[in-house]
Ligand code: ATP
């Protein structure tokens with residue numbers, strides 16, 4: 001009996017992987033233009049890192065983590081997100097001592113035990129970026145503009161940017177009380193989760209997807225109306241800079257984000273094309289997190305996008321692999337020559353294919369077609385005697401005689 005993969009853990013196959021390369025390449029280009037460097041982080045971390053940063057009452061920590069005890073009795077977790085690891089590494093390697101501003105990006109798999117469905121998997125991939133050491137609202141606007149331009153570069157204009165402010169440790173506690181006063185009499189209308197979280201995390205009721213909760217919280221007081229002066233100035237300035245940058249946005253005062261560490265600016269890029277999985281990218285400011293994890297008192301802001309969801313938005317586009325040249329042969333000697341030419345051209349950066357077993361001319365041409373070869377080089381026995389072959393452009397059918405020399409062939413492929 002054959003063994004299948006695990007539910008929610010996907011293979012990314014040739015044909016699809018080209019789309020992933022495109023997404024990753026565009027992300028690297030856009031991030032590098034914005035001054036970000038890549039950081040590569042381990043998949044396994046101490047469980048404590050996530051419970052302390054993401055928060056004990058969040059969905060991720062409460063029910064979604066892949067945690068286990070390893071053979072050395074250590075409690076470890078397969079990372080459910082990237083920010084906590086970035087900050088851990090930032091503190092551990094004292095990156096703050098090297099530069100007062102650190103801009104880092106990462107890409108890789110994340111793990112959450114969720115119910116698999118379109119756009120929601122147990123192993124999924126994120127591309128994320130973090131800025132550490134800047135509290136100025138310009139960086140919030142730059143980061144948001146960068147995310148938008150990443151989607152523009154991909155040719156995806158659909159996701160809309162929504163922003164909110166979650167205030168800070170000065171103004172949020174008072175707002176929490178105002179919200180709790182509002183929610184207290186609505187408790188019978190709220191779902192079990194929202195009731196359970198009423199004391200520990202009442203804000204979560206605002207972005208609960210259950211229709212009853214949505215209705216009951218429709219007129220709830222909003223954090224943006226209860227910001228302290230500093231948070232309000234910050235939020236206004238972020239919006240001003242977004243306008244200066246020409247980045248369109250709307251305010252969604254119900255956006256809470258599932259993680260405890262957010263302060264001030266939070267944002268999501270949302271789409272109507274992926275059903276319930278509406279967020280393609282999300283993030284926000286986390287000014288207390290670095291010190292919370294034992295580092296210096298430094299502000300931070302970041303985001304992560306789900307690569308599978310980005311790939312789904314690109315789904316209509318075709319990403320076909322092609323090769324520069326397919327060599328078609330007739331006779332054993334021609335095969336030998338073709339093999340030599342292939343190896344030499346490949347070392348010169350030309351992608352070359354041929355049929356490994358001797359097949360009819362017709363079947364070789366069919367394969368050249370299947371591989372979307374841009375050119376074919378036909379080598380027959382008689383032509384080989386003269387050291388020549390026929391080079392054919394598959395785009396316009398034009399054919400010309402060519403000397404069977406690597407440089408001569410290469411120059412004609414341009
Ligand atoms: P959602 O509300 O969809 O559960 P989230 O708030 O849990 O998302 P974040 O923790 O902010 O998501 O992660 C950032 C991005 O990672 C999301 O916007 C989404 O694109 C992607 N993502 C999160 N969880 C999954 C998953 N299980 N499968 C695929 N992509 C995911």
Ligand code: MG
Pocket residue numbers: 059258
């Ligand atoms: Mg989630």
